[in-house]
Every structure is written in structure tokens, then in C-alpha cells.
Amino acid sequence: MTTDKPIKNIAVIGATGSIGTQTLDIAARHPGLYRPVALTAGSRVDELVRLARIHRPRLAVIADESRYRDLCRELEPLGIECAAGADAIAEAAALPEVDMTVTATVGYSGLLPTVKAIEAGKEIALANKETLVVAGAFIEQLLAESPSKIYPVDSEHSAIYQCLKGEDPSAVSRLYITASGGPFRTWQRERIASAKASDALKHPNWSMGAKITIDSATMMNKAFELIEARWLFGIDASRLSAVVHPQSIVHSMVEFSDGGIKAQLGVPDMHLPIAYALGCATRLPGAERPLSLADLSELTFEKPDAERFPCLTLADVALRRGGNSACVINAANEIAVAAYLRDRIGFYDIYRIICETLDRCDFIASPGLSDYIQTNQTAREIAGSLL
Numbered sequence: 001m002t003t004d005k006p007i008k009n010i011a012v013i014g015a016t017g018s019i020g021t022q023t024l025d026i027a028a029r030h031p032g033l034y035r036p037v038a039l040t041a042g043s044r045v046d047e048l049v050r051l052a053r054i055h056r057p058r059l060a061v062i063a064d065e066s067r068y069r070d071l072c073r074e075l076e077p078l079g080i081e082c083a084a085g086a087d088a089i090a091e092a093a094a095l096p097e098v099d100m101t102v103t104a105t106v107g108y109s110g111l112l113p114t115v116k117a118i119e120a121g122k123e124i125a126l127a128n129k130e131t132l133v134v135a136g137a138f139i140e141q142l143l144a145e146s147p148s149k150i151y152p153v154d155s156e157h158s159a160i161y162q163c164l165k166g167e168d169p170s171a172v173s174r175l176y177i178t179a180s181g182g183p184f185r186t187w188q189r190e191r192i193a194s195a196k197a198s199d200a201l202k203h204p205n206w207s208m209g210a211k212i213t214i215d216s217a218t219m220m221n222k223a224f225e226l227i228e229a230r231w232l233f234g235i236d237a238s239r240l241s242a243v244v245h246p247q248s249i250v251h252s253m254v255e256f257s258d259g260g261i262k263a264q265l266g267v268p269d270m271h272l273p274i275a276y277a278l279g280c281a282t283r284l285p286g287a288e289r290p291l292s293l294a295d296l297s298e299l300t301f302e303k304p305d306a307e308r309f310p311c312l313t314l315a316d317v318a319l320r321r322g323g324n325s326a327c328v329i330n331a332a333n334e335i336a337v338a339a340y341l342r343d344r345i346g347f348y349d350i351y352r353i354i355c356e357t358l359d360r361c362d363f364i365a366s367p368g369l370s371d372y373i374q375t376n377q378t379a380r381e382i383a384g385s386l387l
């Protein structure tokens with residue numbers, strides 16, 4: 001494609017994951033627009049090497065320091081600089097030549113790279129919702145003091161961003177975050193209680209990493225998205241609602257003061273929201289799969305059921321309590337989900353472990369970065385002891 005826009009250098013934090021690889025797909029399709037200059041991964045060194053051979057970044061970083069030598073052996077002969085460890089990943093997010101940082105790592109590990117990218121004034125395509133869950137108030141404050149801007153990748157938040165474009169913010173009365181309802185939407189509570197990770201990993205509409213797929217089954221993902229919307233759009237929790245929409249065609253909606261509702265529709269495919277964020281809320285040509293409206297038989301909406309999916313109620317708990325509560329919830333959830341994925345605990349143990357961890361952790365009303373780091377550590381230890 002021909003364009004007069006300068007090439008944008010991107011750092012892809014979590015390049016080997018579901019969002020990371022789709023981001024690199026889009027960059028490869030538009031070589032005149034995007035140049036990946038830094039790629040990072042957690043521990044899958046072979047996958048990072050494979051992607052670095054294709055996309056030829058200047059820097060490749062692996063979180064797991066024990067894999068550093070393997071990385072160097074493969075990539076240094078190609079002239080690609082290598083590094084390892086969480087600090088090196090945070091530095092990669094803020095390299096001087098980076099224009100945009102794509103934070104596509106999973107869980108708490110997204111926080112420090114995003115903080116560094118904001119401090120360095122980068123544009124940010126934010127997939128890692130846990131950053132805003134863990135430390136929303138702190139990130140809001142950092143953004144107020146930085147030229148940095150966040151473009152949401154999460155499909156619901158991208159939809160809301162698209163609906164808000166050109167609108168008067170004071171005319172917004174409610175944000176509706178849609179939820180597919182996950183694989184257990186129609187199951188009875190008793191059946192859900194004995195569901196295994198292999199059942200929960202069968203998401204009906206979206207293909208995603210394992211952690212977010214379990215979060216979708218418990219609806220913790222929707223609770224996180226309500227918290228994410230609170231901080232992204234600066235809207236009070238009382239004006240945020242989740243609504244179940246099993247077809248995942250309406251990606252979210254905004255209601256205005258005159259009663260009008262705007263929605264964004266599309267096939268369930270992350271390429272669109274990723275590309276929209278990469279373009280800083282502009283549109284790239286070349287739809288992955290256009291939506292065929294004539295083939296849609298129905299679009300339905302229903303109330304979420306907090307009885308069968310109690311994790312959904314944790315958004316309200318976190319936003320009402322504030323402080324470090326959401327950081328505790330996120331940490332406990334990460335530990336519980338990892339245990340559930342290994343079939344060590346049952347489905348509803350995830351909610352129980354989060355609530356018990358929340359009861360046992362000290363409350364901090366106005367946490368700074370070091371408090372979030374400490375809270376994350378303590379909450380993980382407590383949750384681990386409850387497994």
C-alpha cells in the first residue's frame with residue numbers, strides 16, 4: 001500500500017502469544033507502515049527465535065533468564081541483539097527508537113513494561129487489560145503527566161472507542177460491555193462445578209491464550225473489562241453494565257443521554273481491534289473476514305447470571321473498595337487459574353481463593369508502584385497457600 005505516513009517502529013511485548021502473533025501478521029501485511037524493532041516472550045524461546053527470523057527486529061528479549069544462552073546462540077549470528085529478564089522487557093518497551101509499544105503479554109507481567117512505555121511518552125496499543133486492573137488509578141495519574149496515549153486492543157474497549165469518536169463525552173449515559181457468556185453459558189451450576197480445564201478451554205467464539213480463555217469461562221474476564229473501562233474511559237462504575245450476547249457480533253455499545261445507542265459490529269476476530277489500535281484509531285484497508293449481515297439469523301442479549309458466574313461480581317467489589325483491591329483480585333486469580341489449568345482445583349475454587357485472599361491481604365487506600373509490586377507478591381503467596 002502506498003502512503004505518505006512515516007514507518008512506525010513497534011515493540012511487541014508478548015510477541016509469541018495470540019495477540020502478539022496477530023499484531024506481527026498485520027505489521028507484515030503493511031511493511032510500509034510498521035517495523036517491529038523489539039520482540040519479547042516469556043519462556044518459549046523457539047517461538048521467539050522463529051518470529052525474530054521472520055520479522056528481523058533489532059532486539060529480542062526472553063523473560064526466562066535460563067533461556068538466554070539459547071536465544072543468543074540462534075539470533076546473535078543474525079545481528080539481532082538479545083537480552084533476558086523482566087527488567088530487560090520493560091526496557092524494550094521504552095527503547096528510544098520505539099514509536100508504539102504493543103503490550104500483549106499476559107497477567108501482571110504487563111504492568112512494568114506499560115509503566116516504562118508511558119514514562120517514555122510512547123503510543124501504546126494496550127491488550128494487557130491486567131495493567132489497568134492492577135493499577136488503574138496509578139496509570140491514570142501517569143498518563144496525565146505524559147504525552148503517551150493508550151489505544152485499546154481489547155475488542156469491547158475498541159468498540160466503545162469507535163462509538164465515542166466524534167461524540168460529546170458529557171452526553172454518554174452508559175457503556176454496555178458485551179460478553180459471549182463463555183463455554184458454560186447454558187450449563188447448570190452443578191455441571192459447571194465439575195467442569196475441567198479442557199472443557200473451559202473450548203471457547204465458542206474466540207481463539208485466545210489459555211489464561212484469558214479460563215477468565216472468559218468464569219466471567220472474571222468481564223469483571224476485568226468493566227474495571228478496564230472504568231479507567232480507560234473515566235466513567236463511574238454505576239454507568240457500566242455487562243450484557244451477555246452469545247453471538248459475539250456486537251462488540252460493545254454506548255448509550256447517550258437522548259436514549260440513542262451506538263454499537264460496533266464485526267466478526268469475532270482480533271485483527272480489526274489490533275489494527276485500529278496500531279493505526280491510533282484510524283482504519284487500515286483489507287478486512288480479514290467481512291461481516292455478512294444477510295447471513296446473520298439472530299442477535300440476542302441476556303442478563304449475566306452472577307449466581308453461576310460469581311467472579312463477575314468482583315468488578316463491583318474492586319471498584320467500590322478501590323486501593324489495592326483489584327491488584328489482590330488479579331494476583332489471586334492468576335494463581336488460581338494456573339492451578340485450575342493443571343486440574344489441581346475445581347472451577348468454583350477460583351472464586352473462593354480470590355475472596356479468601358482478598359480477606360487476608362492488607363488494604364492500601366492509595367498505593368504507589370512499590371505498593372502494587374508488594375501487594376502482587378503477598379497476594380500470590382496467600383493464594384498459593386490456599387490451593
Ligand code: NDP
Binds near residue numbers: 211
Ligand atoms: P498468550 O498466552 O497467547 O500470550 C502471552 C504472551 O506473553 C506470550 O508472548 C508469552 O510468552 C508472554 N508471557 C507470558 N508470561 C510472561 C512473563 N511472565 N513475562 C513476560 N512475558 C510473558 O496471551 P494472549 O495473547 O491471549 O493475551 C495477551 C493479553 O491480551 C492478555 O492480557 C489478555 O487478557 C489480552 N487480550 C487477549 C485477547 C485475545 O484474543 N487473545 C483479547 C483481548 C485481550 P511465551 O509464549 O514464551 O509464554
Ligand code: MG
Binds near residue numbers: 154155156225
Ligand atoms: Mg475482550
